[in-house]
């Protein structure tokens with residue numbers, strides 16, 4: 741599949757066919773892709789914890805929800821819980837602090853405040869994106885979602901995750917079944933004219949609205965693609 745098509749078609753899928761497992765080969769190939777993600781200093785401080793058996797997935801859901809205590813999951817959670825494969829995407833700041841203490845970088849104080857943004861999380865997010873795009877190519881549905889902070893300790897205990905790993909997010913994988921679109925999509929996609937700045941913040945550059953001529957104005961070659969911020973194409 742062409743990359744542009746995979747990017748266009750990617751959508752978060754929050755309900756899966758529980759009877760259709762994702763083959764181990766497909767999961768391994770997706771993880772292989774994830775390890776092609778860029779990383780600061782090539783630190784590669786991401787770990788991927790794959791949960792495939794019913795027992796492994798139950799351990800995760802029990803630790804992150806009130807399901808084990810008899811709590812009723814809402815429809816969002818019920819949908820995600822049908823995913824036959826979960827990949828916990830974890831970041832490891834220590835990998836970066838160690839890597840940047842090496843002689844070519846020289847930050848021997850290993851001071852995390854040197855980092856303008858936590859690149860360990862950024863890089864792990866990039867790897868998760870590769871999982872999401874690979875899923876599209878493989879005809880799978882996928883969703884990236886977070887682990888509530890007050891559940892991190894329970895998940896660590898349930899799955900043996902070391903204290904120094906950070907929960908960046910989880911990618912669920914499976915074969916999609918009909919599901920509700922996220923209400924968030926009603927927000928519409930912010931148009932390119934709003935989110936891009938050319939040469940100086942706030943400058944529209946080639947995306948400036950064309951001046952309308954006396955004849956009503958032919959639209960110029962640089963017109964932006966029609967913004968899809970409309971109720972009919974919520975993204």
Ligand SMILES: Cc1cc2nc3c(=O)[nH]c(=O)nc-3n(C[C@H](O)[C@H](O)[C@H](O)COP(=O)(O)O)c2cc1C
Pocket residue numbers: 750751752753754883884885886909922924925975
């Ligand atoms: C960092 C991040 C966290 C997200 N967390 C959740 C989440 O906890 N639950 C969820 O259902 N979707 C989550 N999403 C998915 C977004 O809701 C979704 O990407 C957005 O609505 C756009 O929809 P689309 O990805 O289908 O185009 C998350 C996405 C990102 C990038």
